[in-house]
Amino acid sequence: MSAPIQLRPDETFILNVGPQHPATHGVLRVKMQMDGEYIVKSETVLGYVHRMHEKMGENRTYAQFLPNLSRLDYLGALGYTHGHVLAIERAAGIEVPERAEYIRAITVELNRVASHLFWFGAFVMDLGGFSPLMYAIQDREHILDMLEAVTGARLTYCYYRFGGLYNDVDDNFIEAAKRFIPRMRKSLKKYDALVTGNIIFRKRLEGIAPVSAEMCRKYGATGPVARGSGINFDVRKNEPYSVYPEFDFDIPVYHECDSLARYRVRMDEMEQSLRIIEQGLEKLPDGPFMAEKKPKTIKLPVGDYYQAVETARGSFGIRIVSDGDKNAYRLKLRSPTYSNMHLFDEACEGMLIMDALAFMGSLDLVIPEIDR
């Protein structure tokens, strides 16, 4: 019998999480230098699903680039396409009918709820609870059915067009959305009792993985991650776009900076999104859903254009540099999770591996959106 392997007390080893690992929710690789169960240093490795979306945007016409945007973030695709159409419309000076903007706001908020629901399920599953995922998916299914009936797709929507929408919403959609709101409110109460109050859940999140507001600013983190650290920043309020100034809603902000705060921000955001949908359905004006005056092929005047929108994951920005041609000279996509993920390396130093994986879940990473 051989003697057991003796490690030197100061010896560390490298742990490779991913690129294929259920906790990373995609093809993200994290190299961790471990001292026992504690992380000494961590390094995230990107690029496993890089598809050159920016370069594609420079080689396609603006209309041809539309389907690409929904491939960035497959859980909250509508927010990204919204940013693109808004940028082009502002640059080309296209007037969008009010009805189209209201429908855009309603569908984006529905998509945000769907995205948060899936995150909620997956996050609790990361911590070892399986049932909440099933309940969340059941609620999300209602949203996907609604959006499928309107847009024709379940995940990778291509619904918005420059100057309006691909298709108008019908009464069935409005009825279904009105039915969905009270159902979702009831579900949110259920989730609160089932998960938020759970002792195991709280012990694993409360006071764990503090991310200071300063660190958020340093890495450019936005969205629920920043709002969980006490930064009151939401593009919908700070740089209003579309018809958001017409709605009465709050931005949930928590100052605890821990994983639980980020969880609470998202849960509260779902309620706020429901409020926006409710008001949107009430105020929905009649009229055309597509602009009448619209150039057939869109050519932007020479210049530099930027548009930011608040997606489910944070502030998404699209920058278009035009030289007057049919396609962009340079197209830059600023994706929120790219910045949110980068604080992981610094924040997880000295953390237990199990806490680090829970922390990663609370950042709500969607890898295709990081790599683009």
Place this chain on the structure above:
Amino acid sequence: MGGYFSEILYGSKSLLVGMGITFREFFKPTVTVQYPYQTIKMSARFRGHIELIADAEGKPKCVVCGMCERACPSGCITLGSTSVEVEVDGKVKKKKILSKYELDFTKCSLCGQCVENCNFGALEFSKEYNLASTRKEDFHFNLLKRLEERNA
């Protein structure tokens, strides 16, 4: 010491509340569908791959203008045409007739630009979604042949 016991109390209560919720879910009706024995009808706007629309005579409505080919972001549509001479009001005119309409579904992202850009209403979305295959050739659709098969 008091904190210790109150935490046990709080913890046990929270677990019982959670178990109560999952227990009640037992008696809720089943929401899943037993695929492939049961299927759901696709919604009217469901976007599958494209399909040619036939006119009253069973011929494709397509006039080979090539708008769909140009609009496609991924270049997955290939058109072919033959030129025939037809008599219209006693004059002989040349007319293009569709001889090939190939869709490379491996590249298609189902954006619907082709259908939207068609000025002649010659394209529609199929409701077909059972398209799994292990061979790449199965996704190269000959839409003209599919139309003939549907007509037959």
